[in-house]
Structure formats: C-alpha cells, structure tokens
Amino acid sequence: MKCRSKKILLSALPSHKAFSLVEAVTALIILALLSSSVLVVIGRCVASAADSALRMHAFDVARDNMEKLLVSDSVEEVVEYGSSDKYPEIQWQTTVEAFNEPVTSRMWVQAVCSAEYTDTAGQVQMIELTHWLTGLTEEQIRQILEELEREKERLAEQVIETDEEAADYAGVDVRTVQQWVEDGMLKTEDGYYTKGQLELYKRTDGHPTDDQKRRQAKIEKILEEAADEQTEQDEPDEPDEPDEPDEPDEPDEVEDTDVLEEIYCGYTLAELLQMDRDEMWTIVWNCEEF
16 A cells, blocks of 8 residues: 655745734724714714604693693683693793784784703703784773783882892892892893792792792782782772662572682781781791692
C-alpha cells in the first residue's frame, strides 16, 4: 500500500489584510453619528406625538365645557377655572361676558372656553373656543345690565391698583407680590389686584393648590350672592299698587330659604358680612362647610 502526501508552501496561500486600529475607530465614529441622528429623529417624533395627544385632550376639555354652556337653559356672567378630572395635566377656564353693542343697542353674550397645557418643550400652549350668544329678551338684557353695574361696584371695593398698595394690604414686600403674579395669581382685565386673590396667596404662602383656588372662588361666589341679597333688601320698596279684590287663597307654597339666613360655621351669612374682613376670612377659610 502506497501513501502519498502533498506539501503546500504557506507562502503560496492567498493573504488577507486585517483592519487597522484607525480604520476600526473611524467606522465606530461613523456608526455613532448615524445612530445619534436616528435617535434624534425618533425623539422628535415621540415628542410630536405626545404634544398632539395633549392638544387633543385640551380641545376635548374646552369643547365639553362649551357644550355644557350651549345646552343650558340659561347662562349668567361667570369666570370659572380648574383642572380636568379626566386629564389632570389640563387646566381649563370658562368665561361668560356680556357686551352692549352701541350702534344697534343690542346685547351680546360671549362664551369663551379655554384649556391650557405644558408641552414637551416646557412651553404653555392654549386651546380657546369662542361662541356668541344672542336672542336675549328685554328682561334678560335688563338683568344683565343690572348685574354688570353691581359687578362694577363690587370690583371698585375689592380692587387695588398699585404694587405698593397690594403689598401693604397683604403684609408682604412688593417683590413677593410680583412673584405671586409670575406664579399665576389672577388680576383684573385692567391689571389691578383683587383682595380675594391677595388673601388666598397670603394664606398659602404664595403656593395655592387648584383645590384651594376652586374653594376660594366658591366662597367668594356665596358671599357675593349674599351681598346682592342684602343690597336688594336695603333698597326702598316700590310704591304699592292699589289692592285688587281678594281672590280665594291658594295652598301656601314652601318659600325658599333666605340666603342671608343660611348658616355657615355657626354664623349666618348676614352676620359674616357684618364682620371685619380679616376676621370673616379667618372664619370661612377654616370652616369645612364651604
């Protein structure tokens, strides 16, 4: 039996040149640049999708508030605000205002429902819906004008014009009041301070929660209604008309409870309105009945 072998010289094999260190590092740098560009694009797409979702949520909140106004049998001038129960990151505000058009002497009522949110870039964005309501009767126009006049009188008593006066009323320095404004304290359309807002921020050291803001608005509304009732009772009565012949008595109806006689925190609203303002707010703010 014969065995044969074949010798192959190593030098005869084809040679393969390997990557150098410089080439490998260069390739890694190029790969890193491409990957970072892709990640930037993906990040922008994710942020855009998140902002679109927030915008849709804000639109839903503003639309729901507007629909509630449109299906109501009646509306009154009001400014309400708060956070959405469904979307806590959305802050909403509803404003109903009356305007007297001087040319045609026609009364218009404007409803504005807005919703705010903070986008992924940290910027505050707003969705605002506006609807004009018309077709008011003469009685409704008269009531609106009377309410506007009462509102002006109330504001004249509650507003403070200058930073110095506001700081003096709240017992803080001017810079603190300005910081409260930067943090979201509401002012009037004319840029004046209101005593209610100053008291709220003073009680909360400049950081009221949304629940405290809603409670403040509720308390002010109750006290305003009581003040209106008191004003109406203080006005002189109209001259009595001649008595008509008596008709058979109808069954007595249950009369509504007098607003001024409603009791909160052991006091009637009439008694609260007679108190010093600081004393009154100390009582109502510490009372869980409001």
